[in-house]
Amino acid sequence: MGSEGNGGVTDRPAAEEKNVGAPPFEMPEIRFTKLFINGCFVDAGSGRTFETRDPRTGDVIASVAEGDKEDVDLAVKAARDAFDHGEWPRMSGSERGRIMMRFADLVEQHAGELAALESLDAGKHPAVTMAVDIGNAAGSLRYFAGAADKIHGETLKMRGQFQGYTLREPLGVAGLIIPWNFPTTMFGIKVAPALAAGCTVVVKPAEQTPLSALYLADLAKQAGIPDGVINVVPGFGPTAGAAIASHMNVDIVSFTGSTEVGRLIMEASAKSNLKPVSLELGGKSPLIIFDDADLDMAVELAISANFFNKGEACVAASRVYVQDSIYDRFEKKLAERMKSWVVGDPLNDPRVDQGPQVDKAQYERVLSFIDRGKREGATLLTGGKPCGKKGYYIEPTIFTNVKEDMVIAKEEIFGPVMCLMKFKTVEEAIARANGTTYGLGAGVVTRDLDVANRVVRSVRAGLVWVNCYFAVSSDCPFGGRKMSGFGKDEGMHALDKFLAVKSVVTPLRDSPWL
Template identity: 70%
Template sequence: MSENNISIPEIKFTKLFINGEFVDAVSGKTFETIDPRNEEVIAQVAEGDKEDVDLAVQAAREAFDHGKWPRMTGFERGRIMMKFADLIDQNIEELAAIDAMDGGKLFSWLKSNDIPTVANFLRYYAGAADKIHGEMLKMSKQYQAYTLQEPIGVVGLIIPWNVPSTMFFIKVAPALAAGCTIIVKPAEQTPLSALCYAHLAKLAGIPDGVLNVVTGFGRTVGAAISSHMDVDKVSFTGSTEVGRLIMKAAAESNLKPVSLELGGKAPLLIFNDVDVDNAVDLALLANFYNKGEICVAGSRVYVQEEIYDKFVEKAAEKAKTWVPGDPFDPNARVGPQVDKRQFDKILSYIEHGKKEGATLLVGGKRFGDKGYFIEPTIFADAKEDMLIVKEEIFGPVMSLMKFKTVEEAIEKANKTCYGLAAGIVTKDLNLANRVSRSVRAGIIWINCYFAFDMDCPFGGYKMSGFGRDLGLHSLKKYLQVKSVVTPLHDSPWL
């Protein structure tokens, strides 16, 4: 089968991947994964549960306690990770097509950006695997010591559906480099690419039990991973609500450390010295990229009052070029929302915006009569107490507001329980530096947006979570420090 001259791959992997083998769930149950373009079933996927998590953890525990992976040199682990990356490069088109089908992301973007980037995540951390060092310490008394950085153990990685391949490797790559063993729980909406990566990992030579994938639901698989006594660490990306549940489960089991990248409601501050056309283009990108299903979407757009009216006019005009369509269509700029639940949620927020008195400039309704497509939507004259301004929508909905002074802009930017990202648009570098130091968010983009890089740490303040992904900082999440102390002279205890 092909669409727009693109080959649609056969779905080969739908079972759980445990201890190097694809296996049915213990219960034998499956669930449907749905194509958001047409609301049709793509495949029946094994539905894991607590018993399957137990088997995956047992395999990971054995691989960590007695297996080769943690005991290999970093160089040896790095070589296998490099081979893994090469296999991804060899299968870019198939992997991109799977994520486009399963999650509604644009195929062209997946093929040119997401999938090549995740291969490079592996290469980046493969290069770090043999550079994990401790320190030599001169202690104040008659002792000396050194520290070891050791893999933390068995880690549970719970990933979201909006960028499934990216989030898989943002977590898996540093955990592999550190020498950990892993259980991945992909989102139930987008399980297919994770199973393909498990297959490629085995082909690359990653030993059995090191990388396990258990598909299923958060209330069962995610909960079992978070509360498991033999899981040593959990890293989660998703909603703040679920993050709380994971922290509670971890605390009530073995007090395992948790790192969380949670919700966001990013402000985009646009000052009056900018080129309005360029600023509008950046604001549209910040809101409508990936159909708004991204935690750092700049959905609270504050525009200085001198240019506000002009900005509103141009935003309404240019938003019409963001045409929804099949993610395999090269002319489409916005794909479908991931599933019906998210589709309905976004439309309900749009109705709230109308009822609360915001001015609907463009969009505001379903696009077409099949699939989960929503028109890119802009509200003007929004207020801070409106739901569309306070709560994370996770869809293509922009709220426009105005401000007078720099102090007001900073105050409005920080008036949120979240602190994941923020954007500043101005020609004044001194102003940009001042504002960036005042806005409480984990990453600040000045005159750009979505400027991610594998060397740049990413994570949140406040209710957007804690811990950092990307960069060498993220290796630390999967390592623990051990101090070893010896006397400088003969010990009287010997």
């Protein structure tokens, strides 16, 4: 927060003094705003465009071509031709890997421009964008480049006079629908395993943050990825996204976003060609802090687990459970620590911890949840209000006296809002952690290995962190359970969804069938 302790935007003299000598943010050149289909940037068939806006101010950054069903049809045709007749799926894995490594090199060489675009489009901190978003995208490309020549089948010992083996073949055209909270990261996470498998792709970036995906498409072409292998169609979910999900020539859809849209994608798949889907959806993750925890570390973990990336993270630990014997001390330390939390323009003030929400709709959605929490009787420990005269800034908000049946404790908010609750026993903590329709992530803070192991084995989530949070890596599978979806991004498991297993059976030479 600012010196007033209210999370105000940093328009104070102190902010200016600390910014002396810091390099000003350089506005990136917006070079790519058209659709990318079959290796070329083209206008939408309808000629329509939509505006992408700077969440710091609400001002227009650029007008971007608005793809719809007609454009998706063209992109899928290009991807289908590249898959059915092109060289990409017919290359050796090592050849694909070499090109993907060049792609990763180019991402790193252009990291500054990409980070500037991402920060401007999504309101993210440039240093975090550089380290996290760009680093993760390049890392995913390198990881799966190394996996491309390690895709093998199995030899089967069959009954009778037969032998068998399996082939793992690229599935075909992949529709990849990526979210707005980590656009470059999610581009890399989705595209890299699909390319390694030998698939071709049609990417739909979120309409709030389309610029980085278009920039990455150009880098892919420079790297030598053949035309038609990567296609990018910016647009809106009900038009471009729905067209991908229902398309008869799309063989798999991998989607990250809300549970509500995930349902629609499954429905569209069922009504069209029954394509498999991989869904990484919402979350309401618990962070359980036991009474033997290092209190200072636990406070910092709770803050980062909730307010990193402005709370716009599907795996944010928005339900923080603290054992009753340390609860009062934890709450006091947390409130004191938040007094130094700075909300403001992350592109022009190096002190800033939290920037604006991604757009007006998300800003209003988060504020509506905060209002609902107040009406339902939760108590505000910090925050609870918008801040700043323009842009989409919200104070980091912590509720206490939260009951499990409150909306703020049940529904994903996707913003800087923490629900702080107390518990007595391990059994109670586990039961309350599991008392949600979601199952994406969880965290445990304790020095007791037995307690940690018990909680890890009992909590129904796809990823559990012990004495850390948000620790991810290209080799660590990421994905949820229950209404948080199914299928994995990252790790070798991510390849599975882009590969088809084919069994081959032949008779032995002395078989009576010959």
